[in-house]
Amino acid sequence: MTIKSDHLYSEMQSMLAELRPQANQLDRLQLSENGQGNQTQTEFGVMLKSAIDSINNLQMDAGELRNRLEMGDQSVSLAQVMIASQKASIAFEAGVQVRNKVVDAYEKIMNMPV
Template sequence: MAIQNLSAIENMLAQMRAVTQAASAGSVRPTSTVADSGGFAAELSRSLARVSEMQNSAAAQGRAFQMGAPDVALNDVMIDMQKAGIAFQATVQVRNRLVAAYQEIARMAV
C-alpha cells in the first residue's frame, strides 16, 4: 500500500514538473490565434466550463465511492475534490478582481 502511494506521489511530481517545463518554455500563442478563438470572453467561458466539469466529475466520483464502487479509491476522490475546490476558489478570486476592476473603471471621471 505504501509503495502505491509513493508511485502516485511520483506521478504527481512528474506531472507538476511537466507543467513547470511547459510554462517556462514560453509557449505563448500568437495574438491572432487568441483573437480568432473568441478572445477574453471565450477563454473565460472555457475556463468556467472546465471548473464546472471538474466539480461535476469530483461529485460523481464521490457518489461512486459512497455507493461502494470497487474501482474508486478514497484518496483519488479526496484529491479530485480538493482540485475542484481550489479551481472554484481561484475562479471566485478572478471574478472578484474583475468586479473590482469594473468598479474602478466605472468610478473614473470622463
C-alpha cells in the same frame, strides 16, 4: 502532500496551449460571420467561458467520484475522491478570485472621471 508551483504552472500552460486552437477557430468563425471582430474581446470571452466550463467539469467529476465511492464501487479509492474534491475546490476558489478582480477592475473603471 506538497504542491509544487512549477507543476501547477506547467499544467496551466498546457491547458492554455489546448485552448488556443479552439479560440483561433472561434475567432475565424466570428470574423467570417461579422466581416470584422475584436479579437481581444473574443479571446477573453472564450478563455473565460472555457475556465468556467473547466471548473464545472471538475465539480461534476468530483461529485461523480464521490457518488461512486458511496455506492461501493471498488474501482474508486478514497484518495481519488479526495484529490478530485480538492482540485475542484481549488479551481472554484481561483474562479472566485478572478471574478472578484474583474468586478474590482470594473468598479474602478466606472468610478473614473470622464
